[in-house]
Amino acid sequence: MSRLKLNNSTFHIFFALLIGLGLGLAYSWFLSPVTYVDANPSILRPDFKDQYRIVIATSYQFTQDLARARARLNLLGDVDPIGALSAQAQRMLASGEPFEKVRPLAQLATDLQLGYVSNPITPTALPTSFNTPEVESTVEETEASPNVTEEAQATSVPTVFFEQTPLIPSFSETITPRPASTSTPAPGAPFALVGQEKVCDPSAPALMQFMFMDSRRREIPGVEIIVTWNQGEDKFFTGFKPELGNGYADFVMQADTIYNIRIVTGGSFVSNIFAPACTEPNGFSYLGGVMLTFQQP
8 A cells, every 4th residue: 555655656746747847848938938139150050150151251342341351250150260261162162153152252261361352442533524615705796887876886885695604613633543453364364274293292192283373473263164074074263272372273183084174264275184193202102183373474
């Protein structure tokens, strides 16, 4: 009998705990759910952080306030904000997003790496002069007729008519635009292959590396590259690894595969690129890489 009472007491306690847990969950989920107010962006989900970076990069594209953009990125709590921007840009390109949508992320990553605005907004210069219409005056004189007396001729006064012209300033201040650096190649300017080097680096085997420069040897981001081979095709852009250079891009090759390269900007074409063989002094063999350098004339 006493054991039965003990079992009933245990059951009642367990049942009461279940009821209390259910009431607590119902209160916290439905009656008074947790509401975040002025929360730190570092607790956002990864997809929301990606949207936050896009908003920051788009705002920077118009304000060009690098200090504010850096402060906003720091709120996300990324260990490497520049690397996070570059990685997101590459993910967006891989998913088929257009480069115009990805460009603000790449530009912000590049400027953060450089420490200054690499492509400042250039103001539009005002016209230097205005065309001021000439003021014409018409003077009409009354000629004396032969029948008019000398007194009437003496008292006749010429009539003068003036055409009123609105006041227009004859000069204006001219705003001289600041020189802006060119971040993309000029339309129609072709790239020429000026260097092709074999690279033997065990830490980066079979790596096809690209470097693009303009006629002044300044590195150019945003150059579209298409690599094709028998099994497929890949498309990517320069400038998404600013730590290696604004005009840098790379591609991992496979063994026994020949690649053809087409530079969309300028229409250059390079064929028969493959991973060369490299051998270390100790006899270790591996696939080497190749460094291709392009420059505008």
